Amino acid sequence: MTTASPVSPIEVPRGLKGVVVTDTALGDVRGSEGFYHYRQYSAVELARTRTFEDVWHLMLYGTLPDRDERADFAARTAALRHLPEDVAAALPAIARSSALSGPLAGLRTALSLLGASAGFRPLYDTGADRRRADALAASAAVPTLLTALHRLCQGLEPVGPRDDLPYAANYLFMLTGTEPDPGRVRAVEQYLISTVDHGFNASTFTARVIASTGADLAACLAGAVGALSGPLHGGAPSRALDTLDAIGTPERIDPWIRERVLAGDRIMGFGHPVYRTEDPRSRMLRDIAEEFGGPLVEFAVQVERRVEAILAELKPGRELHTNVEFYAGVVMELCGIPREMFTPTFAAARVVGWSANILEQAEDSKIIRPAARYVGPPPPQPVPAAQRPAG
Structure with a gap:
């Protein structure tokens, strides 16, 4: 009987810089050229010429929608903006608890509650259709959660979503409570599109690591939000x-x-x-x-x-x-977005990219499990005897 030899550790740069860890069909960043893309399309060209819903459809389904598909997708996702009653009822307490930390901290808690309330199951135990349904539900709810938490922290009542408004316009409406100016809506929409995805950044990688364990989609997104909150990532x-x-x-x-x-x-x-x-x-x-x-x-x-x-x-x-x-x-x-909502607005876009990466990672059953180099005192050393209490 033979035993498999252990895998030898592979030395890599700090921070995994430049290390290829998987294959992806979602997009890439070509830093030396100053170019990045979503699937086969220039991300900047998409931001200049298409709607947020178009790009959302592209990331999750792999194609840009035609006119009928766009209308159907917009209607389906708009209906998902409304929060379950138990989640909405919990938001005032979450807002009070996260008042000093801000809406992004509250979003971590709210996402976990949303996933539990909606019955999100582990990715490992669900099929592609259910995973995509969970991804759409979570992504559509994030702007509602963020704007409600912000307004509650300001002592204001949340503004409910409007099904007749596109993603960016609805976000500004829920944030301000007023009909948004079309010029501002388009500027925010272009910003949102431009930040949907951006290679294997820290939050995307975090989401995929959690997804590789087979955890549910809300757990993956909560981890990604935690990574995004750091000032060296999305907090700038x-x-x-x-x-x-x-x-x-x-x-x-x-x-x-x-x-x-x-x-x-x-x-x-x-x-x-x-x-x-x-x-x-x-x-x-x-x-x-x-x-x-x-x-x-x-x-x-x-x-x-x-x-x-x-x-x-x-x-x-x-x-x-x-x-x-x-x-x-x-x-x-x-565009009138408060500074404390800058990074949360980033999250309202990046949740689409995170979700697409989570779905892609869920197709691979291999858990992400790297190694670390131990640099502490050399083991094994004798464990010192416990000292008896004096007296």
Whole structure:
């Protein structure tokens, strides 16, 4: 009888940078080219030319819908925006508990409750149709949960969803309680489309790791939200605007930036772990911001140019450009979205990409189980005898 030899550990870069861990048909990021795509289509072109519902359909079903499919998909997903009564009834308590942490923290709890209330079953125990139904239900409910939690934290009553409004318009309506301006709706919709998916980022990978265990879809999404909440991942749009506030005036741009660069500090809204060129999402969002115009946009453009110029002077050869968070913050500010809702708005888009990745991962029964290198004291060492109490 022979026994299988153990698998030898494979040394990889810290943070798994550049390590291919699976195959995917959902999209990719080509950082050296400044390009990313959803399935076979440019993500930026989709944001410029299609609706959020079109891209949602593409991610979950693999095709862009025709006119009849679009109408059917929009009606089906709109009906799923309404929360179960027990979930809606629990939101005031969740909002009170997460008042200091914000809607994203509350979303983790609310998603778990939603999954339990809706009877989400482990991915391992369900078929493709049920998994997709759970993914649609969760994704459609996330904007309702986020806006309700935000309004409750502000001492306001939640605004229920409207089935007659598209995804982005309904999100703004539930957030503000007023009929949204079409220009703002389209700007927010383009932002949402541009952030649906973006390669194997930390939150997407987290969702897939949990999915590989066969857990239910709500558990996968709650884990992804936790990863997104970190300021080094999705938590930077409001911090990028905080940078503009800290600089304050045009004459302070150069001294403020020089001080930060020479100190080795991170400038929020700049740099990306994958892109070595301008982030294509940032380029598109800058165009959207410039269509609005105004002092904030002019100041943001000035800061962007001076950061790049000063870096070229002080750190020659180092590529550092604006990332999606920089102009995302500007666009959302112009569209009337409160800063504490910037990252939650990101989540309202990324839930579609997470769900698509969860469904894809569920087709692979192999659990994700990497190894770690032990660097503690050499084992085994004698366990010291427990000391008896004095007296």
